[in-house]
Amino acid sequence: MRENEISGIVFDAGIKIHRALGIGLYENVYEECLVYELKRRGLNVEYQKNIDIQYEELNISKAFRVDLLIENKVIIEIKAVQEINDYHFFQLLNYLRITNLKLGMILNFHSTLFKNGVKRVVNKL
Template sequence: MTENEISKIVFESELKIHRQIGVGLFESVYEECLHYEIQKSGLKVERQKFLDINYDELLIPKAFKMDLLIENKVVLEIKSVESLNSFHASQLKII
């Protein structure tokens, strides 16, 4: 399955959750619901998975925690905020 096909399933799942429970809840609630919906679709999804970062000869274990990792291809960083800022964008950079 391609990243685009996975993204379509994720988008449809997010839309379903938004229509049912709306806005304003904790990120953990949306993460739990999204994990549930994506699993129901038959995709492999992991929660709160750590990623090591290599810098030069330095290994930084557990440097980044992914909210959801789907099919080892798509990383989701879930936000429940009124608007995104530069700090949120920096969380999406992969070294």
């Protein structure tokens, strides 16, 4: 399955969750629901996945943690904030660069309209 197909499934699942639960809950609630929905749809989902990085000869274990890693291809960062800012964008872009993955998504469940709270971030896609 390609990255764009995965992102479409993630978006559809996010809309379903947002419609059912609305805004105002903690990020972990939306995360657990999204993991549940994506697994139901047959996707391999790792959540709260620690990532190691290599800097020159130095190996840093558990350098950062991604909210979700889907099919070992797409990183999902879940937010429940007023708005997505540049920090969120660059954080995810850095995760993509370090892991050499091509696509990530920020899902902000605090947006009144779910689609307005979704940001795709690409790395060499």
